[in-house]
Amino acid sequence: MxxxxxxxxxxxEVPADAEIPSHQLMLRAGMIRSLSxxxxxxxxLGYRVIRKVEQIVREEMDRSGALEVLxxxxxxxxxxxxxxxxxxxxxxMVRFKxxxxxxxxxxxxxxxxxxxxxxxxxxxxxxxxxxxxxxQTKVRDEIRPRFGLMRAKEFIMKDAYTLDRDEDGLDKAYQxxxxxxxxxxxxxxxxxxxxxxxxxxxxxxxxxxxxVLADSGEDDLAFCTECEYAANVERAEAALEISRASKAAxxxxxxxxxxxxxxxxxxxxxxxEIEKVHTPEATTIEDLVDMIGVxxxxxxxxxxxxxxxxxxxxLVRGDDQLNEVKLRNHLKAIELRPAHPDEFxxxxxxxxxxxxxxxxxxxxxxxxxxxxxxxxxxxxxxNEKDYHLVNVNPHRDIAEIEAFTELRTVQAGDxxxxxxxxxxxxxxxxxxxxxxxxxxxxSSMGATYxxxxxxxxxxxxxxxGIGITRVAAAAVEQHHDDRGIVWPLPLAPFQVIILPLGxxxxxxxxxxxxxxxxxxxxxxxxxxxRDERAGVKFNDAxxxxxxxxxxxGSRSLENDKFEVQIRRTGKEFNIDRSSACSEIENxxxxxx
RNA sequence: CGGGCUGUGGCGCAGUUUGGUAGCGCACCUGCUUUGGGAGCAGGGGGUCCUCGGUUCAAAUCCGAGCAGCCCGACCA
Numbered sequence: 001m002x003x004x005x006x007x008x009x010x011x012x013e014v015p016a017d018a019e020i021p022s023h024q025l026m027l028r029a030g031m032i033r034s035l036s037x038x039x040x041x042x043x044x045l046g047y048r049v050i051r052k053v054e055q056i057v058r059e060e061m062d063r064s065g066a067l068e069v070l071x072x073x074x075x076x077x078x079x080x081x082x083x084x085x086x087x088x089x090x091x092x093m094v095r096f097k098x099x100x101x102x103x104x105x106x107x108x109x110x111x112x113x114x115x116x117x118x119x120x121x122x123x124x125x126x127x128x129x130x131x132x133x134x135x136q137t138k139v140r141d142e143i144r145p146r147f148g149l150m151r152a153k154e155f156i157m158k159d160a161y162t163l164d165r166d167e168d169g170l171d172k173a174y175q176x177x178x179x180x181x182x183x184x185x186x187x188x189x190x191x192x193x194x195x196x197x198x199x200x201x202x203x204x205x206x207x208x209x210x211x212v213l214a215d216s217g218e219d220d221l222a223f224c225t226e227c228e229y230a231a232n233v234e235r236a237e238a239a240l241e242i243s244r245a246s247k248a249a250x251x252x253x254x255x256x257x258x259x260x261x262x263x264x265x266x267x268x269x270x271x272x273e274i275e276k277v278h279t280p281e282a283t284t285i286e287d288l289v290d291m292i293g294v295x296x297x298x299x300x301x302x303x304x305x306x307x308x309x310x311x312x313x314x315l316v317r318g319d320d321q322l323n324e325v326k327l328r329n330h331l332k333a334i335e336l337r338p339a340h341p342d343e344f345x346x347x348x349x350x351x352x353x354x355x356x357x358x359x360x361x362x363x364x365x366x367x368x369x370x371x372x373x374x375x376x377x378x379x380x381x382x383n384e385k386d387y388h389l390v391n392v393n394p395h396r397d398i399a400e401i402e403a404f405t406e407l408r409t410v411q412a413g414d415x416x417x418x419x420x421x422x423x424x425x426x427x428x429x430x431x432x433x434x435x436x437x438x439x440x441x442x443s444s445m446g447a448t449y450x451x452x453x454x455x456x457x458x459x460x461x462x463x464x465g466i467g468i469t470r471v472a473a474a475a476v477e478q479h480h481d482d483r484g485i486v487w488p489l490p491l492a493p494f495q496v497i498i499l500p501l502g503x504x505x506x507x508x509x510x511x512x513x514x515x516x517x518x519x520x521x522x523x524x525x526x527x528x529x530r531d532e533r534a535g536v537k538f539n540d541a542x543x544x545x546x547x548x549x550x551x552x553g554s555r556s557l558e559n560d561k562f563e564v565q566i567r568r569t570g571k572e573f574n575i576d577r578s579s580a581c582s583e584i585e586n587x588x589x590x591x592x
Numbered sequence: 593c594g595g596g597c598u599g600u601g602g603c604g605c606a607g608u609u610u611g612g613u614a615g616c617g618c619a620c621c622u623g624c625u626u627u628g629g630g631a632g633c634a635g636g637g638g639g640u641c642c643u644c645g646g647u648u649c650a651a652a653u654c655c656g657a658g659c660a661g662c663c664c665g666a667c668c669a
Contacts, residue, residue, distance in 0.1 A: 013604045322667050353669045501628050535629035553628055
C-alpha cells in the first residue's frame with residue numbers, strides 16, 4: 001500500500017479529550033475517530049489491526065471446533081422477557097420500538113438468541129454437543145463510556161456458546177474454550193493472566209476472566225505472591241486470621257447465627273456494658289479515630305443499602321471495605337443501591353453518619369462480614385445524631401444478624417485463601433471472560449432435548465466472550481513508548497514500512513523495486529511515497545508502530561545498501577540491496 | 593444520577609476578570625528556496641466564538657436555560 005493514496009490522518013498534538021496511552025495513540029496514529037462519546041469509526045489502519053485480532057480469534061475458534069455464525073444485532077423484546085433479563089438488564093440495554101410499537105433492543109449479548117435458535121431444532125441427546133460463535137458489534141448504553149476503545153458504547157465482540165447434555169460435557173467444553181483463549185492471547189503477543197471471576201448478571205456456576213495487566217486497567221486483581229491463586233477482587237477472598245479469643249465465637253457462628261442465648265458468647269463478653277458517647281459531627285471512621293482514639297479495626301462500619309426495595313445493612317470492620325458484589329450475591333438481589341441519606345430516618349430508623357446495628361428495627365436485614373464475629377468492645381453508630389456506642393459485642397448486642405459471611409474486599413498483604421502467602425493487588429484490562437451458564441437460559445426459554453431414557457432435559461450452556469476492539473486497545477497499553485505504538489508483529493497493520501528519503505530518481509526507483517518484491521513475497525508493506533520531509537516520515541512510522549522500517553537514502557544507496565530499523569528495540573543496521581527481500585523475511589521470523 | 597472542569601477555524605490553545613467589529617502555533621492553499629529526524633521566506637483561504645433566550649447603543653465576554661465533551665464520584669454513613 002502506498003501512503004500517498006492512503007487515508008491516515010495522523011495528529012502531531014495530543015487530543016485534549018484522551019487520557020490513556022491507547023486512546024491518545026490510536027487517535028494520533030489515525031486509527032480511530034469518535035462520532036460521539038464511546039462510539040468510534042475504525043479508519044483503514046485501525047481496521048486492519050481489528051481484522052488481525054479477529055482472524056487470530058477465528059482461527060483458534062475454528063481449531064477448537066466452534067462453528068461461526070452471525071446472529072441479528074436487532075432483537076425482539078419477547079425473548080428477553082422470557083429469560084427475565086428485559087427487566088434485569090436495566091438501562092444498559094438500548095431499546096426502541098418499530099412503527100407498530102413492537103419492542104426491540106440492540107443486542108448487548110446473545111444468550112437469548114442462541115437459546116431461541118436451538119430450542120426448536122435440537123430434539124435429541126444425539127444432536128449435542130456443539131459450539132456456535134460469532135464476531136459482531138455489540139451495543140451497550142454504558143454508564144460512563146471512557147478511555148477510547150476500552151469502554152465503548154459500541155464495540156466488536158467475539159461471543160461463543162456451547163451446548164451440552166450435562167455438566168460433564170460443559171466442563172469439557174469450558175476447558176476447551178479456556179485452552180483456546182490462552183492460545184488467542186498468546187498469539188496476540190499479550191501478557192495475560194487468568195483470574196477467577198464473579199459471573200455477575202450472566203448467572204451460572206463458574207467463570208474466569210482473561211486479564212491484560214496494565215496501569216490503566218479498570219479491574220483490580222488479587223494475586224498470591226507464593227502460589228497460583230488469582231482472582232478478581234470482586235470475588236477474591238482472604239484466609240481468615242484466627243486471632244485471640246475469637247475461637248469460641250467462630251465455632252458458634254458455624255452452627256448458628258442466633259447468638260442471643262448462647263452461653264459461650266456471654267462468657268467471652270461478660271462484664272462490660274454498652275455505653276453511649278457523645279461524638280459531635282463524627283460521621284466517618286477517621287473522625288471517630290481522632291475523637292475517641294479507637295483504632296479502625298475495633299469499629300463496626302454499618303452500611304445502609306436498599307436491595308430490591310428492602311432495607312438491608314451490611315457490617316464490616318472499620319478498616320475494611322465492603323465488597324458490593326459479594327453483598328449482592330449473598331442477598332441474591334437484582335437491584336442493589338446504597339441508601340440515600342434522606343431514607344435513613346424512615347426506612348432505617350436512624351440518621352446518616354450515625355447508623356449502627358444495635359436495636360435496629362426488626363424488618364431490617366443485617367448481614368455481617370466474618371471478621372465482625374471476633375470483635376469485642378467495638379464502636380458503632382448509636383442511630384442518634386452525634387452519638388456512637390462503645391463496648392459493643394456483636395454476639396451479645398446484635399441479635400438479628402442474619403449471617404456472618406464474606407463481605408469485605410481483600411487488601412494487599414492479606415493472606416492467600418489457598419496457601420496463606422501474601423496477596424498483591426494489580427490492575428488489569430478484561431479482554432476475555434468465560435462462563436459456565438448451566439441451564440439458566442435453556443430452562444427459562446424451553447431449550448430442551450430428550451436423553452437416552454426419553455426424559456426431557458434442559459440443554460447445559462456455556463458462554464465465552466472476547467472483546468476484539470478492547471484487545472487492540474490493550475495491546476497498545478502494553479506495547480508503546482514515548483514515540484508511539486509498538487505493535488506486536490501479529491497485530492501490526494503492516495509488517496514493513498519503506499521510507500524513501502529525498503526525491504532523487506534512484507531512491508524512488510529502489511524503493512518501488514523492493515516494495516514490489518516484498519509484496520510478491522506475500523508481506524504486508526507500506527510505502528511512504530508522500531512528498532514529505534524525512535523527519536515527518538520517521539515520526540509517522542514510529543507513531544503508527546510498524547515493526548520493521550526500511551530507510552532508503554542516496555548515501556547508503558550508493559553502496560547498494562538499505563538501512564533497517566527494528567521498532568521495538570531501535571536497533572539499526574544495513575542490509576544488501578540484492579538480498580534485501582530474504583533478509584527482511586528472516587528478520588520478521590526473528591521478531592516473531 | 594451527583595460534583596467539577598471545559599466548549600473560540602481541522603488539531604492544540606489565548607482572549608472572558610474590566611463588554612467596543614476575533615487572535616496565536618500547527619495543519620491547509622500559491623510561489624520561491626530548502627530537502628537523512630516534524631524546513632525558511634513571502635502571500636493567501638478558512639470561524640453561526642456549543643445552542644436558545646435575556647441585559648445593553650454594543651456580547652466570545654454579563655445573566656438565565658439547555659446541549660455536548662472530559663474527569664471524579666455514585667461503598668467507607
